[in-house]
Amino acid sequence: MSGKPYSNPYLAGFGLGLVLLAAFVAMGRGLGASGAFASAAAAAVATAAPKSASANDYFARYLSASGAPRIDWLVVELIGVVIGGFVSAILAGRFRREIEKGPRISDSGRLRLAFLGGGVMGVGAVLARGCTSGQALTGGALLSVGSWIFIGAAFAAAYAAAPILKRAWT
Amino acid sequence: MIAPFFESGLFSETASLAVALLIGIGFGWFLERSGMGSARKLAGQFYLRDLTVFKVMFTAIITAMLGVFWLGWAGVLDLDRIFVPETWILPQLAGGILFGIGFAISGLCPGTSCVAAATGRIDGVAVVVGMFSGVLVTGLFFTKLANFYLSTARGVFTLPQLFHVDQGVIVLAVVLLGVGGFQLAELIEKRSAGTSSE
Numbered sequence: 001m002s003g004k005p006y007s008n009p010y011l012a013g014f015g016l017g018l019v020l021l022a023a024f025v026a027m028g029r030g031l032g033a034s035g036a037f038a039s040a041a042a043a044a045v046a047t048a049a050p051k052s053a054s055a056n057d058y059f060a061r062y063l064s065a066s067g068a069p070r071i072d073w074l075v076v077e078l079i080g081v082v083i084g085g086f087v088s089a090i091l092a093g094r095f096r097r098e099i100e101k102g103p104r105i106s107d108s109g110r111l112r113l114a115f116l117g118g119g120v121m122g123v124g125a126v127l128a129r130g131c132t133s134g135q136a137l138t139g140g141a142l143l144s145v146g147s148w149i150f151i152g153a154a155f156a157a158a159y160a161a162a163p164i165l166k167r168a169w170t
Numbered sequence: 171m172i173a174p175f176f177e178s179g180l181f182s183e184t185a186s187l188a189v190a191l192l193i194g195i196g197f198g199w200f201l202e203r204s205g206m207g208s209a210r211k212l213a214g215q216f217y218l219r220d221l222t223v224f225k226v227m228f229t230a231i232i233t234a235m236l237g238v239f240w241l242g243w244a245g246v247l248d249l250d251r252i253f254v255p256e257t258w259i260l261p262q263l264a265g266g267i268l269f270g271i272g273f274a275i276s277g278l279c280p281g282t283s284c285v286a287a288a289t290g291r292i293d294g295v296a297v298v299v300g301m302f303s304g305v306l307v308t309g310l311f312f313t314k315l316a317n318f319y320l321s322t323a324r325g326v327f328t329l330p331q332l333f334h335v336d337q338g339v340i341v342l343a344v345v346l347l348g349v350g351g352f353q354l355a356e357l358i359e360k361r362s363a364g365t366s367s368e
Contacts, residue, residue, distance in 0.1 A: 037301050082284050115300035118297040157267040
């Protein structure tokens with residue numbers, strides 16, 4: 001292990017909450033992550049097959065009226081996330097080229113599970129209209145019923161799945 | 171009433187993208203500071219070793235919720251002009267279940283996978299690629315899902331509306347839930363550190 005220890009979680013959570021509040025005050029909207037993935041996927045389809053992208057009810061809303069990719073607020077925000085995370089890690093000496101995994105799983109096994117888990121989350125985020133950022137944090141703070149259903153369902157499912165995945169993490 | 175500033179026309183669409191970048195930088199900064207870019211740390215949440223995810227998330231929710239509540243009460247933030255995520259009961263229940271399973275498998279969520287990738291973690295890159303593929307494939311087969319996707323729509327539907335109480339009552343309940351949860355989280359971590367064989 002190298003680098004400085006992580007911040008106090010309550011302090012970091014308070015900072016994160018102020019960033020979320022700043023988004024509400026400045027923009028009238030919250031944070032997001034999966035929406036940027038949807039925007040990128042829509043842009044990819046619009047570039048490869050413009051007609052099928054604008055005919056697709058899901059992708060069309062992430063494109064301009066003419067069906068071209070557009071610069072989405074959430075994509076720019078997520079670029080910011082990458083910059084902010086990188087700078088913070090560099091300053092704290094925590095940037096490391098590494099595969100984070102449990103002690104009993106191989107590198108390739110971990111990477112396969114990472115890809116698979118990401119894919120399953122992608123399906124879930126489409127159905128739920130958001131992820132931990134857009135639903136849990138944003139909708140949670142705004143007291144949306146659907147967001148609190150999402151929080152409850154996601155944590156319950158993760159705890160239910162955890163024993164099956166013990167070999168991957170412990 | 172001036173806030174939200176963008177909704178009040180205080181700055182342009184282009185300026186809003188600069189705001190997006192700044193807010194994103196702050197978001198990524200605090201995620202990294204708390205260790206939320208580390209899959210090992212996040213997975214600890216589901217094995218009750220390390221409850222950082224819960225602590226960070228709930229503190230952030232409570233902070234922003236109280237901020238919105240007080241700024242609205244003081245009359246400087248127009249709550250009607252804040253975009254509240256709409257409710258679709260069954261899709262969000264099913265989506266939440268799938269999301270949680272994917273979270274436990276990958277050890278990261280969409281936002282934190284970007285931080286993991288940005289801080290050198292190769293597994294973070296794999297989650298980003300997987301997430302992109304999942305959204306892409308689901309989008310391509312969207313017509314098959316559309317009926318379910320649009321089912322049980324409730325529009326903007328909040329907890330105060332659900333329970334027929336004032337916003338302040340729910341705000342207080344969430345704060346109490348959080349404070350109780352924090353106590354419990356500290357207790358669980360202490361116990362887990364005591365019984366750990368590591």
